[in-house]
Amino acid sequence: MVHPAPFPRLTALAVAPCSRPLTGVTRVPGDKSISHRALMFGALAVGRTEISGLLEGEDVLATATAMNAFGAVATRTGDQRWTVDGVGVGGLAEPEDVLDLGNSGTSARLLLGMLASHPITAFVTGDASLRRRPMGRVVEPLSRIGARFVTREGTRLPLVVSGAVDPLPIVYWLPVPSAQVKSSVLLAGLNTPGETTVIEPNATRDHTERMLRHFGARVVTEPEEAGGRRITVEGFPELTAAPIIVPGDPSSAAFPLVAALIIAGSDVTVEGVGVNPLRTGLLECLSEMGADIALVNQREEGGEPVADIRARARGLIGADIPAERAPRMIDEYPILAVAAACARGRTIMRGLAELRVKESDRLSGIASGLASCGVRVAADGDNLIVDGDGDRPKGDALIETRLDHRIAMAFLVLGLAARKPVRIDDGAPIATSFPGFIGLMSALGASISEEG
Ligand code: S3P
Secondary structure (H helix, E strand, C coil), X not given: CCCCCCCCCCCCEEECCCCCCCEEEEECCECHHHHHHHHHHHHHCECEEEEECCCCCHHHHHHHHHHHHCCXXXXXXXXXXXXXXXXXXXXXXXXXXXXXXXXXXXXXXXXXXHHXXXXXXXXXXXXXXXXXXXXXXXXXXXXXXXXXXXXXCCCEEEEEEXXXXXXXXXXXXXXXXXXXXXXXHHHHHHCCCCEEEEEXXXXXXXXXXXXXXXXXXXXXXXXXXXXXXXXXXXXXXXXXXXXXXXXECHHHHHHHHHHXXXXXXXXXEEEEEECCCCCCHHHHHHHHCCCEEEEEEEEEECCEEEEEEEEECCCCECCEECHHHHHHCXXXXXXXHHHHHHCEEEEEECCCHHHHHCCCCHHXXXXXXXXXCCCEEEEECCEEEEEEXXXXXXXXXXXXXXXXXXXXXXXXXXXXXXXXXXXXXXXXXXXXXXXXXXXXXXXXXXXXXXXX
């Protein structure tokens, strides 16, 4: 098993208010969702899958380690280049030791789906953040397929899963809009006879469906009569290794792009960003807020739409963000809230219940962080209301990041636009999804430093 050199652990970070515009052309690391899936589906395929642009963040490396524990061979062959020698659907071996998935909810939920229809037993745990997150949302449907679980109180990690010997196909209505739950059930369906169906009332990211088709599985997506979409996978497909090009992660690109929008005179282009329409809710919101954002050089790479995105600073105005958009931008609310704090007028972000069960309770983390930076903010049930005056926020605050990479990065961006420095108590979680974040922001003109 080969791993890249460990990433430096960051600690407390301080960001200085920007005194000059951010400028430049850059690239962000590979898409986290697609990277996890490339490794997992590569492990379930027959043959060698070649991946370029893989995100080498801690979350994805946890998935790579787990795939090796299942008997597949995931190997780093160069910068962001990996190969996976798969074992084929039904071929997963029982891991010899506990699988520690660190901070990664996607690893945990998707892996449980893979395991649910393989007759093996695995012990799964994670860091303090992941051990707090709800696993009942996958344990419930996977139990219907026939997997057995022993979990901690509240259906949390650590847990033990014993996959079904004779898995049963199910039709499952997603009770929460979650691509992780959808993917978990579809993955279980691969080693299950017949057809396994997930019905989602509100469309979530479809990287699983796209990539399974790319590997040769039969996956049918059709409109559901009662609204939403019905996704069906046929069991026992011959998954065949296929090359994967991972586009830049739009959820990571969001940080330098919003920074450019809120720092006067800035002009930043992020090249090669995934613009799958089920991931671009943030761009719609920013356009409604009056942002100057352009998608150029739009193309398709490896079955996913990709573009270069250029953002130029311009005064933003508040907007009313509908709940239906949430699944298409679920990871972008921390940075959208920062944009809202710098806009003129009221921004209402509706229907954010799912934010409470992310790497941290993001609804409360955003609200308390903004308030400590002097921003007028209120959490009203599942809605977040931010009142900006179009001026730079005060800043002058120490933000608790609560093991949450996106809270850490969002408040560093706020600090760039603030009048006084902002500090975050722990920058280490940034390495889960965006290794190189500080170097990239510094190259654009930001000043972020480690505190001694
Ligand atoms: C992900 C789905 C989302 C997202 C997460 C990645 C995925 O989670 O927040 O960062 O790769 O499927 P939910 O499915 O829980 O909304």
